[in-house]
Amino acid sequence: MVGVSGVFERLVGQEPVVDVLRAAAAAARDVAASSGTVADLSGSAMTHAWLFTGPPGSGRSIAARALAAALQCEDPAEPGCGRCRACTTVLAGTHADVRAIAPDGLSIAVKRMREVVADASRRPSVGKWQVVLIEDADRLTEQAGNALLKMVEEPPDQTIVLLCAPTVDPEDISVTLKSRCRHVPLVTPSATSIAEVLQRDGIDAERAEWAAGVSGGHVGRAKRLATDPHAQAQRKQALSVARAAMSDGVYGTVEQLLRDAEAAAKELNAGLNERETEELRTALGAGGTGRGTAGAMRGSAGQLKDLEKRQKARGTRAVRDTLDRALIDLAALLRDALVQSTGAAVTLMHPDEAEQTRKLAAYATPEGLLTCVEAVLECREAIDLNVKPVVALDAMAAGVSTALRTQRR
Template sequence: MTSVFDRLVGQQAVVDELSAAARSAVGASAALDDADGGAESMFGDAVPAPRNSMTHAWLFTGPPGSGRSVAAQCFAAALQCEIATGAPGSEVGCGRCHACATVMAGTHGDVRRIVPEGLTISVKLIRETVQIASRRPGVGRWQIVLIEDADRLTEQAANALLKVVEEPPSRTVILLCAPSVDPEDISVTLRSRCRHVPLTMPGVDSIAEVLVGDGIDAERARWAASVSGGHVGRARRLATDESARSERNQALGLARAATNESTAYGAAEALVKTAENSAKAISAVLDEAETEEMRTALGAGGTGKGAGGAMRGTAGFLKDMERQQKSRRTRLQRDVLDRALVDLAALFRDAVVASYAAPVAAMHPDHSEQTLRMAGFASPEKLLRCVEAVLACREALDVNVKPKFAVDAMVADVATALRR
């Protein structure tokens, strides 16, 4: 790998823009050094600034799998890159220097990355992070805050962040990642203060090339890329993990099961159970490591004088951690279930496309025979109602409806739509 930006698949326009901005940032950093790090940001308003210049707040948007968080992390590495000179066309984000390596590994002292594990990002976390990031950098050029899934910011957290974006410290850069610029994903005011970097879904060829580069068989890489919906991480998992392929088949099988009352609700229950088990398996590994680390930090297992009472008064800390772990487990279950629902909606969509023989690429090309049968079984209008039922289920999960109730309601709606 010759550059951190090599991790971005099919996003050359974004790479060019971020590389140019990172080179511009070298000059901005030098100017701040000459001014002895003045209190005011030298970037000014982000909106009218040229696209190839540096600014203090950025918003990366794109659908899941487009690489928005990868783009933000690569940009953070490029801003801290030790060999960057700022000369036009010069290398930036080399991927070889200590700064690039530590940013990409998540261990750089001046880059704080917030990855929400629960349902929301709290105002307390934002305030604590921003307070630290408002100081002068310790080892790099900038203090950088990278917030993944910024659409999970609570209203209070968004307001706390807005204050910093409106009056940024001279050495602080804010990088936000969200699905879109829709007000439901990011507040209008916060979005208006950020430079917007939209990412698109990479093509099948680009994804397959990456997987082959990872050592995956070319035929399997091509298949995984074609059914991943443009999601590089999903494609990699489908190509390497049998359980991921099994979960996908289970989700797609729900379309047939929903047509028969004797199988519909059993299939729905099995889908929810699979998501629950997957979330538990992932959480178990994370929880065990976190719990052991916390207990060690609080003095468990120590020897010597006073070691016996080291854990007294720590029950509150452990309970807080258990609540956070439970919230993460809930989020994981919903994420796994949502992925299954996206696959199912895409299958009904493919059936609609097949009904009209439209020259549009299928989302599940390996299930073309099934979609042709679906197109022969139900009219396009009925299939569209099935798509709407799946999307309504996703919305219900998003507002905390219990998965069993949401999926059962979806199955009932699909069955009703197909009977009409």
């Protein structure tokens, strides 16, 4: 992180990306200073559409938001200073000319994208550019992607589009949309880089190194593991599936995993759901005393039902995201056992669970452990394809248990 300052210091282990974004922000500053438009960015280090990709935790959204802040920055000498009002409001998500879009549920619908496109086509109100930042752009529906593509192909004079997605797989991002964007791939940051950031945030060195070592290169996850006992407990629960698969308790363990994920999602969204519902009811006239308020509420059932539907979809996504993190942890543990069983000199992804992985390596053949890893990955894919989590988890439990018991050493 040496030499990185301002909004870009939030990017961990991505120095080449920081260099690209700084050059882009400087080019955009020069164009804005001469009252130029998107067309004047041609041939410079800046362009009107970007696609940030990288594995979970690499900092895709952080990179996009840092660039958005640098584009709006009020410091003429150092775009992205991190101190001015524009930088702080962009990072806080309150800047009037930066629209951050993320899926509430399983996807980003065309209706929402059309609204965003319409708003982004206007001139900036307080900043230098209109910026549209779309997180999880791989969850755009086909129609939403087409609505966005039209704006990217025919960009308004002062509109910049920033997309974030896990990969550039055509199944995730349309080839046409991808071809209109400048692609910035991020890499998994090293455990050393993550530990340095955690220590800078006041976490003691030993805990920071532990969290960085078991986070799988995910900066946000490392912070949660270092500071949140619930995150630590969820990880332990996920890793216990492998131990339970060698006995008769695996089904109970995966069912507890699902219950924990549902409870965590409910707790995460409870406050937001309540606030959204109360705000909508107030906007529709609930609690009012004037003429017509009762009639307004009687006609609002459809809007309240739509809100409940969106909240349910968001809860479903939260459960799936929580389960996915648990399954990644479990697959990594089984992978550790597999590499130990083959004698490969590879860094363990769960070094604090070395004793458990040694027992697994001694218990099952490499073929059996590989089958276990495949069962976990198939479970992740099934849940992503809308298979009910309880069904997918039970199938995984059966696959892992059978592999361990039938392919023993």
